[in-house]
Amino acid sequence: MNYKIPRGTYDILPSQSHDWHKIISAFRQLAAACGYEEITTPVFEQAQLFERSSGETSDVVKKEMYRFTDQKGREFALRPEGTAPVARSYLENRLDIGAAHSKLYYVGPMFRYDRPQAGRYRQFYQYGIEFIGSDHPYFDAEVISILWNYLSVLGIKRMRLELNSVGCPECSKAYDQALQDYFRPHLNELCPDCQIRHSQKPRRLLDCKVKTCKQIAQGAPSQLDYLDEPCKVHFASVQDYLARMNIPFVINPRIVRGLDYYTNTAFEVIYEGLGAQNSLAGGGRYNGLLEQIGGKNIPAIGFAGGFERLLLALREEQIDLGARPVADAYLITMGPAAQQLALPLLSQLRLGGIWVEYDPTKNSFKAQLKAANNCQARFALIIGEDEAAAGKALLKDLQSGEQRLLELDAANQFIEAFKRN
Template sequence: MQYSIPRGTYDILPEDSPKWHRVIAEFRKLVEAYGYAEIVTPIFEQAALFERSSGESSDVVKKEMYRFTDRKGREFALRPEGTAPVARSYIENRMDIGSSYTKLYYLGPMFRYDRPQAGRYRQFYQYGVEFIGSNNPYYDAEIIAILWNYLTGLGLKKLHLELNSVGCSVCAKEYDKALRDYFQPYLNQLCPDCQERFERKPRRILDCKVKECGDIAKKAPIQLDYLDEPCREHFSEVQHYLDLMKIPFIINPRIVRGLDYYTNTAFEVIYEGIGAQNALAGGGRYNGLLNQIGGKNIPAVGFAGGFERLFLSLNEEKITLPGPPFPEVFIITIGREAQELIIPYLNIIRVKGIYAEYEPDRASLKAQLKAANNSKAYYALLIGEEEIKQKSALLKNLESGEQKLYSLEPISDLIKTIQNKEL
């Protein structure tokens, strides 16, 4: 029987791995410059964690979570998003002790039972940042700046940042009432999911992908008209800091985000040109989440983005990322004795971090030279009868043809030449 990959997943093949390493390295470098440290959480958590954080009526919980029951009857779920596990770890490990705030970032796979399409998978890879410990609007702007600088730093240009405020628990009540008043006459025209959302979370109707619901929602009231004074001032300050950072943005009052824990600032970075799934990343403030899952009432803000859509965008703009590396040196041996001589040194060369290739199945000098050229190696290291007698090796630059004999005892001079490409 031949097995195939599960629907909605994909393999990261060797030719693509260097591209992943590059975008991840750029992300790590940037967030660590802002003072964020990496946190790694399990890929599964108690299902109740996501029910409490994302909302029992959310699509993530109702339709998309991969749930399972262990042998003791406990309910777990593969993590559908990264913020709730980070918040759980923050509380459980008492990260609030000894510091007024905590800066964290994460990388890893998430899981949602969703309809696969371009940029949307059932196992997908996220990068994310969480700032915990302050309600200062500066940190909303800092979080957004990290995301914007990361994406533009990779070379993406067809981006725009959309910004909104979803208010707080106080002003949200008045807004929810206004939404129910608006949608009431259209209730029978809404899809079954939105009819259920009408009572529990009417703002979710604004994010419905059903065309009829979207058309009805176009003239619905907007949250910005219902912000109380503290929320209005907070939103104004976020915009002010973004202006100071020279980060362009547009106000989109329709951003509601798909999870229940968002308060105040909500934002998305949109890329034009990759189809319907064009939100590269998004996030916002979630001041009530930690208290909601058993912690103190500590404010927080963060974002998450998907690597899959990021790669689609990089390909769209034809931004070149590294391919598989070429060998720095290709070992060529003539005869068994030459092989016995070089193998201990080959091990030393590789331990020094030099990419050295060797193919002992190829016996003839001609076949080995051809393999060295095909590998696009920078050097060839040849060991024949004369080299065996002198306990040496001939290093040849495969581009220029220049060559030089090096003693293998000590091997340090040879290693230095290969590392510095001095020949």
């Protein structure tokens, strides 16, 4: 074969689809129970949308975006994340009118031109929640609780919720200043990356993995000490709500968000044992985003999580998502007369939602029965020459070996009765 799947992408094969359906529908169910409705946006958008929202200096925009120009010279990008498109749709479709707030969720592929690694792909699938229209700390807690409860419901245990507040733009600015002041005397001890970070993104100095940078960062000031009064109150209130909702969390003042639009609450769910990419999901408040892309000053909060990493974590915890579904019955016919009688029955059963396998290329009785066994069907529905002559069907339970001779239409009823159990 001459063609290969693009780097960093993968096929979800039939043997895995069941798991994917499981985790996706669990998310949809929980989101719906919390009053969130699905929104689906295109997988590509104007490149500018992401440049404006994520920030031109962010890595996502600088080097990870799949960009392309269409036949009329318009600049587009495959979406690297889901929040900006949802915000765009919210504004474009005037969802702000007539409702106090919007509760939205999405599921779908995202694209980043990254070097593939454990838990990291170029096309990856995310689930996310966006709550748009209120700054009230209850909603921070609600959104976070949906994430936590979703992961919990699936059975994930060895995870931890880390919480931080990056404050409003003012506190944030003051903090950046404080960080720069703190690191300035050590500037030439820092790694080259950090020297750039110092002027561009001081916060990134905090999670550098180089030893000396780490040591210096030890004594750095904490964001939490630079929150102004309203931000402090907001953060305390979020914690309070979480506690009352029974969501366990730890404060981690070093959580840094990669995208520029985050304000106040920032959080992440960490799972050790995923390798270097140990973040299961992350999110935060983005009060500045909607205004930044041309809307009014509308507060919002949300999160996004990666299904691939979720699946890795589930495997790590040996959580069984249930067996792949198998056929209800396998139809066996011998000879043309039997087949003629069988085909209408086959259609009838299938229309009734019963999964019946049939393969006329297997002509020996033995091969057909073997195939029935191999596909793990519960029943073999046998119509041979004798049955055909008598207008009957032999229904064999492949587990017990028990078999019954039934009228052709009685076979239908029998299987339906069985399905109900």
